[in-house]
Amino acid sequence: xxxxRITHLKTNIAYGLFNTPIKTPPLSMEExxxxxxxxFSFKALNPSTITINSFRNYVVHRFENNKSDKRALVVHGWxxxxxxxxxxxxxxxxxxxxxxxxxxxxxxxxKGFQISWNDSIKTVLDVQNIFGNFDVALGHxxxxxxxxxxxxxxxxxxxxxxxxxxxxxxxxxSPTKMQTIVDKFSNYLNLxxxxxxxxxxxxxxxxxxxxEMLDAKKLQxxxxxxxxxxxxxxxxxxxxxxxxxxxxxxxxxxxxxPIDGEGHIHxxxxxxxxxxxxxxxxx
Numbered sequence: 001x002x003x004x005r006i007t008h009l010k011t012n013i014a015y016g017l018f019n020t021p022i023k024t025p026p027l028s029m030e031e032x033x034x035x036x037x038x039x040f041s042f043k044a045l046n047p048s049t050i051t052i053n054s055f056r057n058y059v060v061h062r063f064e065n066n067k068s069d070k071r072a073l074v075v076h077g078w079x080x081x082x083x084x085x086x087x088x089x090x091x092x093x094x095x096x097x098x099x100x101x102x103x104x105x106x107x108x109x110x111k112g113f114q115i116s117w118n119d120s121i122k123t124v125l126d127v128q129n130i131f132g133n134f135d136v137a138l139g140h141x142x143x144x145x146x147x148x149x150x151x152x153x154x155x156x157x158x159x160x161x162x163x164x165x166x167x168x169x170x171x172x173x174s175p176t177k178m179q180t181i182v183d184k185f186s187n188y189l190n191l192x193x194x195x196x197x198x199x200x201x202x203x204x205x206x207x208x209x210x211x212e213m214l215d216a217k218k219l220q221x222x223x224x225x226x227x228x229x230x231x232x233x234x235x236x237x238x239x240x241x242x243x244x245x246x247x248x249x250x251x252x253x254x255x256x257x258p259i260d261g262e263g264h265i266h267x268x269x270x271x272x273x274x275x276x277x278x279x280x281x282x283x
Contacts, residue, residue: 007195011195023079031265057111058123059110062100072135073127074099075104085268092136097135104143125154128150138172145176150164169228171245231248
């Protein structure tokens with residue numbers, strides 16, 4: 001079957017956009033206020049900023065803590081940055097954790113224009129390789145998906161040379177199936193069925209894994225761990241469907257925290273979620 005020039009061009013553009021974080025301005029006065037407050041609070045905590053140049057350029061913000069020797073990894077979402085994870089960082093610091101918050105490549109203070117899904121996983125593994133193991137980890141949206149991928153995909157791809165190891169993981173509004181992201185993005189760009197199939201194949205060719213297999217629930221069933229999970233998700237999330245957290249939370253070692261009426265971004269400031277995270281990571 002011959003692929004038309006328009007289809008070929010559109011799917012190539014789609015894949016380029018799929019890997020390109022878009023820095024969007026705040027959409028409301030409330031969002032602008034929250035962003036300003038987050039920036040102020042983050043700077044007030046006075047982290048040390050460490051630039052890493054290994055496989056890519058990225059930045060780690062390290063928050064020391066003399067209360068204990070516990071360590072936490074925090075990873076932000078797509079087109080976001082560590083600053084907007086400050087409420088979770090504050091909770092973890094209060095619990096005695098030293099916190100390492102990552103600005104993924106092409107995000108925040110890190111350099112770059114694009115980042116592949118594989119590179120987000122590599123970043124999580126690289127941070128572990130450089131700084132050592134973490135007791136707990138927390139990720140929002142893409143950040144949670146990167147942590148999930150780092151747990152198991154070394155079994156399937158030689159480029160991931162190790163597994164991410166930890167005791168507890170909190171996922172905030174995170175997609176747990178790659179197919180969810182592909183479907184959402186394809187619909188957003190109004191791809192035809194043919195274009196979506198070609199786009200999906202391009203992702204498979206890059207990631208080297210069948211999309212059906214990129215399902216955190218299936219991967220956990222195939223290679224069970226002793227890790228405890230908390231999965232918090234707003235029922236009104238317009239970015240990542242709520243059903244993704246329902247799907248993953250069918251596992252016995254997952255605590256599901258549905259937040260009625262909450263969306264994808266504002267959940268980062270939801271007091272109930274912050275309390276649940278505090279209880280989850282307390283022990």
